Amino acid sequence: MAMLEIKDLHVHYGVIEALKGISLEVNEGEIVALIGANGAGKTTMMQSISGIVKKSAGEINFLNESIMKANPKHIVEMGLTQVPEGRRIFTGMSVYENLMMGAFLRKDKDGIKHDYEKVCEQFPILKERMNQDASTLSGGEQQMLAMGRALMAKPKLLLLDEPSMGLAPILVKEIFNIIEEINKSGTTVLLVEQNAKMALSIAHRAYVLETGKVVMSGTGEELAKSSDVQKAYLGG
Template sequence: MLEIKDLHVKYGAIHAIQGVSLGVDEGEVVSLIGANGAGKTTILHTISGLVKAASGSIELLGTNLLKTNPSAMIRLGLAHVPEGRRIFASMTVDENLEMGAFVRKDRDAVREEIREIYERFPRLMERRNQIAGTLSGGEQQMLAIGRALMGRPKLLLMDEPSMGLAPILVREIFKIIQELKASGMTVLLIEQNARLALSIADRAYVLETGRIVMEGNAQELLENDQVRKAYLGA
C-alpha cells in the first residue's frame, strides 16, 4: 500500500532523513521506533506533504505522493493523526468530525459515519456539543482519531497517540488501534512506548539519526537483545 524508496529530507544543512526505504502492506500495523530526534515524525510529515523531500519517492497505492497536493492525498485514502492531537480547539466535537470529511460530498453518509464514530467513542457522544479545546487529553486523542476516520482512510498515520496520557487511557487508545487493525485498517504508527507499539504491530523499523538500522517481525524485535537494551529498558 505504501512504499518509500531512498527518502532524503533536509532542514537547511541538517540531513534529517538519510536514504530511508520502507513499506506497509494492506491490513498491517507497522511501527517506527527510535529515540527522540531520530526522524520518525519527519517521515510522517513528509508522507503527508507537510515537509518537502530532498529526493526519493513515496507511493501510496502506486501514486507518487511527492507530486500530490494534500487534498488529493486525502481522496487517495491518507489520513494523519498528528502528534499533539491538533484538533480544532474552538470548534465543537461534532464540528471537528465534520471537518474530517471536508472533501466529501455525500452528506447523508457523513452524518451516518459520525453516528458510527460516536458508537465507537461513547465519551465523544456525551460531549458532541462541547468545545473541543475543553476536552481531556484522552478525549482529544479519541477525537483526533475519529476526525481522521471521517476521511475514509485506507492508510492511517498515527504519531505518538499515547503522549501525555495516563496509563489507563493509553490502554484504551491502544485497544482502539487493535480494533482498527481487526477491521482491516492499515496503520503506520510512531509511539514512544516501544514495548506497547511492538506488542500490537505486525512489523517494525528501528530508526537512528535518520537511518533505518533494523527491521523485521515486531515480535522478533521485541525479543531482540539490542532493541530491548536500547528502547525497552531491559
C-alpha cells in the first residue's frame, strides 16, 4: 500500500513553474530516492510534502489522507518528519535539548524515553556530547543530530534532504549505513540526494528529477545500471 502518494503535483514560485506535474509514491517499509541535478526541484518537492511550500495543483495523500492544504504541524503529528537540507540544528541549545525539540508534540513520556535511548544507541557519538552546545559539533555530528531529532518525533515516514551534503566520504558511508538501519527498524524513508551512487546503492526504488519533471523511475539497481543515469549522475 502506498504510504505517500503524489499525483500530478504543480508548484509555482511567481511565474516560474518549479514542479511540472510530478507523480510518485512511497510504499510502507521502502527507501525511495529522488536524484537529480541542482535546480531539478528536489528540495521544492520535499517542502511541498512537509507543508512548507504552497502547491498550485495536484494531490498529495499521506496514509490515505490529503495533506495538500495541511499545515506543517499537523503533518508532523500524522507521522511525517523532515530533516532539512543544511541540517538546521538549534545552536545555543545542547545536543539533548535539540533531541527533545524533536519530541515536542508528543505526550507519551515512556515512549519518548525509549526513543531517546534508541537514538543514543544509533548515534553513540551524540551520547558522549549530550550537554555540549550543538554548534560545537562537527558537520557529520550535526547531521546525526538532525536525524536523531527527527527520529524523536517517531515518524512513520522520514524525509531526508541531502543528508551527505558537505561531509567527508568516510562520514557519508556512515550516514548511509545509519539510514539503512533506521529503515530496517521500521521507518519508511524518502531521500533526496546529490550523491546518486550512494542513494541508489541503498534505495529500493528511485526517481530521477529533471527541471521539475520525473524523467525516469525504477529500482535502485535498475537506475544504477542505466547508461543514461550513469552518464548524467554517476560520472560513467
